[in-house]
Structures are given as C-alpha cells and as structure tokens.
Amino acid sequence: MIDFTNCKIIPGRAYNGANGSKIAVSYNKDVYMLKFPPSGAGKPTNLSYTNSCISEHIASSIFNLLGIRAQETKLGIYTIKGKQKLVCACKDFSTGEKRLFDFCSIKNTILDSDSNGSGTELDDVMDTIDKQQYVSPVVLREHFWNMFIADALLGNFDRHNGNWGFLYDEVNDETEIAPVFACGSCLLPQADEKIMQKVLSDEKELHARVFQFPTSAIKLRGRKINYHDFLIHGECEDANEALKRMVPGIDLVQIETFIDNVSEISELQKKFYKHYINARYELILLPAYELAKANSFQ
Numbered sequence: 001m002i003d004f005t006n007c008k009i010i011p012g013r014a015y016n017g018a019n020g021s022k023i024a025v026s027y028n029k030d031v032y033m034l035k036f037p038p039s040g041a042g043k044p045t046n047l048s049y050t051n052s053c054i055s056e057h058i059a060s061s062i063f064n065l066l067g068i069r070a071q072e073t074k075l076g077i078y079t080i081k082g083k084q085k086l087v088c089a090c091k092d093f094s095t096g097e098k099r100l101f102d103f104c105s106i107k108n109t110i111l112d113s114d115s116n117g118s119g120t121e122l123d124d125v126m127d128t129i130d131k132q133q134y135v136s137p138v139v140l141r142e143h144f145w146n147m148f149i150a151d152a153l154l155g156n157f158d159r160h161n162g163n164w165g166f167l168y169d170e171v172n173d174e175t176e177i178a179p180v181f182a183c184g185s186c187l188l189p190q191a192d193e194k195i196m197q198k199v200l201s202d203e204k205e206l207h208a209r210v211f212q213f214p215t216s217a218i219k220l221r222g223r224k225i226n227y228h229d230f231l232i233h234g235e236c237e238d239a240n241e242a243l244k245r246m247v248p249g250i251d252l253v254q255i256e257t258f259i260d261n262v263s264e265i266s267e268l269q270k271k272f273y274k275h276y277i278n279a280r281y282e283l284i285l286l287p288a289y290e291l292a293k294a295n296s297f298q
Contacts, residue, residue: 001264002027002076004034004089013092024092031092034078035184036085051191052184053088054265058273059154059183060090062255066150066246068143070180075264086264093179094167100178102165106132120160121219126238134166134175143177145242148216151186152227153250153280157214158185187273188214196272209276210283227280231288240292247289252278 004025013024013031021036037053056073063070072091077084094100107128108117119125129144130137144164151159163182168175188209191199198205215224234240256274265273 002074002089003078004032004076004087005079007032025089027089031095032074032089033092034076035088035090036078037087050189051187051269052189053086054262054269055187055189056088056090056182056184058259058262059156059186060180061258062154062277063147063150063180063183065251065254065258066146067249068146068150068180069177070183075262088184090181093181097171098167098169100165101134101168102162103128104161104165106134106166107161118161120217121222122225125161125218134168135177140177141238142242142245145238146246147180148218148239149242149246149285150180151216152231152284153277154183154186155188155209155214155227155276155280156183156186156216158182158217160217163217185214187276191272193268196268200272200275206275206279207283210279228284228288231284232291234288234291234295240295243285243289243292244296247285250281250285252281 004027007025007027010024010026010031013033023034025032025034035053035056037050053075057075060070060073071093074089076087076089078087079085103125104117106117107119107125110128110131125144126141129140132140147159147164159182164180165178166175167178188195188199195205199209200206211228212226215226216230218225220230230236231239231243255277259270259273262270
C-alpha cells in the first residue's frame with residue numbers, strides 16, 4: 001500500500017466539498033488530492049470513519065471501465081498523530097492552464113433559470129444543459145445521462161451540481177467536460193461489516209438498498225429520483241437512450257475482476273461490493289434496458 005505521509009504537501013491548492021478533509025501532495029512528479037474519510041460518528045453503524053475513500057476509488061475505476069472518463073485514483077495510507085488512515089489519492093486533472101468549473105457555477109450563469117446553481121430539479125438541469133455555451137448541448141446531455149446510468153449501477157446518492165463539471169483551458173480558450181469525480185457516495189459508504197453481512201444474507205436487506213434507497217440527488221417534481229422507478233417507467237427518452245448505450249457495455253466479469261484485485265480491502269468487502277453491483281444491474285438496469293429496447297421497436 002502506498003504511504004503518502006512523507007509526500008510534499010503543495011500549498012495554495014484548496015478543494016471544495018464537505019465529504020472529508022483534502023490536501024494536495026506531490027507523488028511521482030504528479031499532483032494528487034488526498035481525500036480523507038469523514039468521521040462516521042453519529043451514524044447508525046460501527047464505523048469510526050466511513051468507507052467513502054474505498055467507494056471513491058472503486059467507483060471512479062468502474063466509471064473508467066464503463067468508458068466514461070473519470071479521475072485516476074489510488075488507495076494509500078497517511079499517518080496523522082500516530083494514527084494511520086486509509087486515503088484515496090485522486091490525480092489532479094485541473095493542473096497547468098486548466099481550471100475546473102462545476103456545473104453549479106455554470107448553472108448560475110443562466111440568468112432566466114428557475115432556480116439557483118445548486119437546484120437539482122431535472123427540468124431545470126436539462127434547461128441549463130441546453131442553454132449553456134461551453135460545450136455542445138447534445139454531447140453534454142449524453143454525458144449527463146451516461147453518468148446517471150453509471151450512478152444508478154453504483155448507488156450514488158450525491159451527484160449534485162457541485163460534483164461534476166467542466167475544464168476550461170485559459171490559454172487556448174477551450175472548454176471540455178471534466179473527468180468524473182466525487183464518487184465517494186457510491187456503494188453504500190456507511191455500511192459496516194454487520195450491514196454488509198445482512199445485505200449478503202438477507203434478500204429483504206438487499207432489496208431495500210436496491211428498490212428504496214439510495215436515491216439520486218436529481219429531483220423530479222420536487223422529489224429525489226428513485227433510480228428503479230424512474231428507469232423502469234421509461235418515460236424519459238434521454239434516459240432510455242442512455243440505457244441502450246450503456247448497458248450492453250457493462251462487463252460484470254471485468255468489474256468483479258477489478259474488485260478482486262483491490263488488495264487494500266477485505267474479502268467480505270469484495271464479496272459485498274460485487275453482490276451489490278450485480279443486484280443493481282440485474283434488478284434495475286437490465287429490466288429497464290430490455291423495456292427501452294423493446295419500446296424502440298414498437
């Protein structure tokens with residue numbers, strides 16, 4: 001396991017977000033943001049710290065396996081006051097002349113929007129995507145919905161407007177969609193060993209975490225979207241098209257092989273993550289894909 005403790009800290013780089021502390025370090029001549037796990041205190045589990053760093057690494061890697069460009073990550077350790085903590089090192093993609101602008105800041109530039117930058121009502125998000133002039137609205141819509149399908153597979157409850165965005169190259173005056181980042185809210189990061197065992201052994205516990213929660217951060221008519229209900233109803237053509245693009249390319253064997261090779265996690269965790277992802281694929285994405293495919297031939 002990589003020990004980042006003695007890596008040079010890079011001053012002057014600050015990172016947004018409330019999900020744990022973050023610092024920038026130099027590792028192998030590259031800049032990495034180290035994400036520390038937030039405290040699990042007050043949560044109804046036995047975790048002293050959440051598994052968000054593990055979720056960040058596994059989920060980001062799966063995004064890349066699915067063909068959606070995401071941040072490069074590594075798991076490692078960092079010692080603070082004699083206590084060793086597991087951290088996720090995220091390679092900084094906003095170095096050099098490129099600056100990161102999240103979707104929240106872009107949304108604030110749409111003067112006739114019905115909500116502020118943090119508003120996640122689906123119609124308002126789509127309106128912003130269509131009106132922004134930084135990248136092609138068609139390309140951005142496709143990216144948003146591809147990301148939505150991947151988040152549905154991984155159970156992400158926090159893909160809000162500050163958790164995705166754009167890179168702006170000030171020298172060349174060019175904008176591109178940023179790699180996917182902020183994936184620490186995927187894969188039930190607050191699940192301790194007791195919850196993992198329940199999910200593995202009790203179908204009701206598993207189904208609750210597939211059909212009921214977690215929900216998306218995106219809202220439809222004021223309520224957070226339930227991934228299963230939204231996709232199975234097939235009423236959103238953009239989502240249907242994303243299902244047809246994404247689902248055939250989901251290689252569960254490849255994903256399981258990757259998880260098996262994450263040496264920093266226990267065998268229980270590996271079994272849990274594989275079981276959870278398989279269930280969300282079989283119970284949410286695959287049935288919705290089959291319906292979307294059937295409806296396209298009607």
